[in-house]
Amino acid sequence: MSDVGFLLLIFIMLISLMNQRHEEPIEYSEAARIEKTQEKDNLEIWIQKTGRMTVEGAEIGYQDLELLIAQTIAEKPLTRVHIIADRSTPYKYVNGAVSILQKMQHRVVSFVVKEAL
Amino acid sequence: MMKLKERRKPDDPGDSGSLNDLSFLLIIFFLVIAGFNINKGYLMQIPEKDKPRLVHLEDLVKCELTADGAISLDGSTVTAEQLEVKIREKKGEYPNMTFFLLIEPDAPYQSVIDVVHTIRALDVENFSFKMKEAAL
Numbered sequence: 001m002s003d004v005g006f007l008l009l010i011f012i013m014l015i016s017l018m019n020q021r022h023e024e025p026i027e028y029s030e031a032a033r034i035e036k037t038q039e040k041d042n043l044e045i046w047i048q049k050t051g052r053m054t055v056e057g058a059e060i061g062y063q064d065l066e067l068l069i070a071q072t073i074a075e076k077p078l079t080r081v082h083i084i085a086d087r088s089t090p091y092k093y094v095n096g097a098v099s100i101l102q103k104m105q106h107r108v109v110s111f112v113v114k115e116a117l
Numbered sequence: 118m119m120k121l122k123e124r125r126k127p128d129d130p131g132d133s134g135s136l137n138d139l140s141f142l143l144i145i146f147f148l149v150i151a152g153f154n155i156n157k158g159y160l161m162q163i164p165e166k167d168k169p170r171l172v173h174l175e176d177l178v179k180c181e182l183t184a185d186g187a188i189s190l191d192g193s194t195v196t197a198e199q200l201e202v203k204i205r206e207k208k209g210e211y212p213n214m215t216f217f218l219l220i221e222p223d224a225p226y227q228s229v230i231d232v233v234h235t236i237r238a239l240d241v242e243n244f245s246f247k248m249k250e251a252a253l
Contacts, residue, residue, distance in 0.1 A: 005140035012147040021154055029227045031159075031234040038156045082156050085226045091182075092222035094229075095248040102163050113158035113230055 022057035024048065026086040028114035037110035039080035043072050044112075047085040051093040066100045073106060084112040159233050164245050172215045172243075178207055180216065181249070182232060184223035201235050208239060215243035222248055 024046040045065065046054045053060050055068060072079050081101060085094050094111075101109055164170075180200070181189040188195050190203060208214050216236055220229055229246075236244050 005137055005144070009140050009143050009147070012144055016147050016150055016154075029230040031230050033234060033238055034157045034159065036155060037158050037160050042156065044156070082158075084156075087225065087227040087230075089226040090184075090223045091220045091226060091229055091248060094226055095220075095222070098163060102166050105165075107163050107165075109161050109163055110156060111159045111161055111230065111233070112156045115157060 022054075024054055024057075024084070026084065027088070028112075029085070029087040030116040031113045032116045034113050034115055037080065037082065037112065039078065041076045041079040042082060043069065043079050044082045044084055045097050047083065047089050047093050047097065049086040049089045051089070053093070053097070062096055062100060065097065066104070069100060069104060069106070073104070080108070080110055081106065082110040082112050159230070159237060161233070161246070162244075164247070170215075170245070173213075176211050176213050176215050176243075178204065178214060178216050180218050180232065182218060182220045182224045182228055184221045186225050186228035188228075188232065197231055197235060200232070201239065204235065204239050204241065208241065213243065214241060215245065216241050218244070218246040220246060220248050 021044065026046065026048055044055065048054075053062075053065065055065070060068065069081065083094055083097055098109060179191065183189060188197065188200050190200060195203065204214075204216065218229075218232055218236075233244075
C-alpha cells in the first residue's frame with residue numbers, strides 16, 4: 001500500500017511541477033460568481049497597474065505579443081488566452097491586449113478574476 | 118523459564134503505518150496546490166472590429182464607465198445596485214436586450230469586472246464592450 005502511495009505522490013509531484021506557472025505580484029480583481037476558464041492549452045498575459053506586460057515572466061511589448069499570440073495560435077489553435085490584470089490597472093492597458101486579439105480575429109478571451117469570499 | 122518478548126523485525130510491514138499517513142497527506146497537499154493554478158473568471162466574446170451589429174434602438178442599453186469607476190446609464194450616474202435593478206427591468210421589458218459598455222481608458226479594471234459580473238448574474242446574452250476613444 002505504501003508503495004502505491006509513494007508512486008502516486010511522485011506522480012502528483014511531477015504533474016504539479018509541470019503545471020507550475022510564473023506568478024506576477026498583482027492584486028487580483030474579485031467577483032462573486034465566476035466560471036472556470038482554464039483550457040488544455042493556455043497563454044497567460046499578466047498586466048500590472050503600471051501597464052507592464054509579461055508572459056511567462058518575460059516583459060513583452062505589444063508587437064512581440066502579437067507575434068507570440070500568432071505563433072501560439074498557429075501551433076495550437078484551441079489555445080485559451082487569459083488576461084490577468086491588477087485590479088487597479090487602467091483599462092487602456094487591458095484594451096491593448098484585447099485589440100491585438102480583435103485584430104487577429106481571435107474571438108474569445110478570458111478575464112481572470114479571483115473568487116470573492 | 119523466562120519468556121522473552123518477541124522483537125519486531127526491521128522489515129515488518131506494520132512499521133510503515135506512519136509513512137503511509139505521511140505520503141497520503143503529501144498527496145492531498147499536492148492535489149490542493151495543483152488546484153490553485155486553475156484560472157477562473159469570465160469568458161468574453163470579443164466583438165468584431167469592422168462588422169457592426171444592427172440592434173433595435175429600444176433593445177439597446179448603453180452604459181458608460183468613467184475613469185473614476187462611476188457607472189453612467191443613459192446619461193445619469195447609478196450605483197451597481199441601481200444598475201442591476203434597471204437592467205432587470207429592461208430585460209423583463211425587452212428580452213433581446215443588448216448591453217453595450219463603453220469604457221473610459223483610465224477606468225480601473227476592477228470596475229469593468231464589477232459591471233461584467235452584474236451582466237453575467239442577470240444572464241444578459243447580448244453584451245458588447247469597447248474602450249472610449251481618447252478625445253483629441
